[in-house]
Amino acid sequence: MMYTLAIQLVNLFAAGMLLLAFAMLAQRRILTLIHLYALQGLALTASTVTVAWATGQAHLYESAAITFALKVVVLPWILHRLIRRLNVKWDVETLINIPSMMLVGIVLVVFAFNLALPISEFSRSIARGTLGIALACVLMSFLMMITRSKAVPQVIGFLSMENGLFFAATSATYGMPMVVELGIALDVLVGMVILGVFLFQIRERFDSLDIRHLEKLKDD
């Protein structure tokens, strides 16, 4: 009984993550994008806690705590500060219009689900069904990084890709070893700080955060 409830809860959180990935893909405003990212972190935390509770794996509680601290509190806070100091709250322009981006997103989801089905057959985890959703989240973050022309949404896409990878690890193998997990967490944090510095440099150089300026390599 508890087991089926846990499976249903994990499935629910997984579906929520997928929905949030689509919402991020369709979102025009940067501030809302950050809130959606924090919500996705929250869904990830909830699903990790559920898996930990259902299987009694104590180390998953720790990784859930790291996820919560990093992806729901620290990173959104850094991003908030960043966009306040960069003063970029305005609407994001996308390279393709939003309804067609949604359709591309659906194609990616179908692709990811088909890809994941044979892999998840080998897994014994209770959340093996959600591997396809994790993969779809990763692919959609890629799509977001490709289709956004401004730097901050690309950074958020990168961070959300890490969410998807983490979710894949939890759903397929009950999480990675603690050392790897800590390493990745630190990586993301440092990456965020470096990207923040990088953003300031871009803006100072070009007076804009549009990364199309980076296509030219020399001054003319």
Next chain:
Amino acid sequence: MNLEGFLAQLAALATALVLAPLLTGWVNQWRAWLQNRSAPPLTQPLRVLHKLFRKETVMAHEASPLYRAAPYIVFACMLLAAAIIPTLATTLPLARAADAIALVGLFALARLFISLAAMDVGTPFGGLGARREMLVGFLAEPAFLMVLFTASLISDSTSLATIVSSLGQRELAILPSLAFAGVAFTMVSLAENARVPVDNPATHLELTMIHEALLLEYSGRHLALMEWAASLKLFAYSCAGLALFFPWGVAQANDRMALAFALPVLVAKLAVGGIGLALVETILAKMRIFRVPEFLATAFLLGVLALLVQLLLGA
């Protein structure tokens, strides 16, 4: 066809005919209360129907037979739709006549005739309304189909009666796919019934109206039939939503006791749903017509996601 099924079908039809205008009146009443206006009585739509049926019917000189036939066709489509959706019981003889896909076809047929009739007289408003109606319709239809496919996938049948009885009997489980489908269905029914984020049913402002523009030329008993058909459509959509997502209380096969309880349960569910609709219409603003494709694309997306999640998780 046995006698019991025949009686259940007759009861369902009578319920639909009476409850549909009352549901419209109930929503109007709550909308007025929520907006601090004094509300019209609950039976106002019935009185309007009564008045319109007694009035003389005026028609344009250029009107073709199609214009004259359209109200009857539209009304018949909506009545059949209301008859095949299991509102009170799942043992409906007519339910075998049309499944979930045919239900969407029935709505499409009604939309086709109402748009053709609006263009028939040749007034600019009719053409404008018909074009907008078609725009909304062709975007809402696939989303509605996706919702119905999700429900069919869960219960392994496209027959509405079978879907409802299997959804009503299954044990309680958290189904993310049904949650997605529910949100998609709500968005589709708001668009299809010309409710607020897409169209305002209470306005005759040329720039924004969709549904009212189609009915502008009608008068007398033709208008009465069209109005009745519109409230039947709202009733049918509400009942389809209740049957798919809150299927408890619908009488199963060979259960006479449940049939007696089915009507109060249905009225209670419709009352709550009507208040919800009035609330949605009060807190949301009408969106620009060019935002409607995005709104309905989101509904389609949710429907497809529901289908895919159902396929992947098999929950």
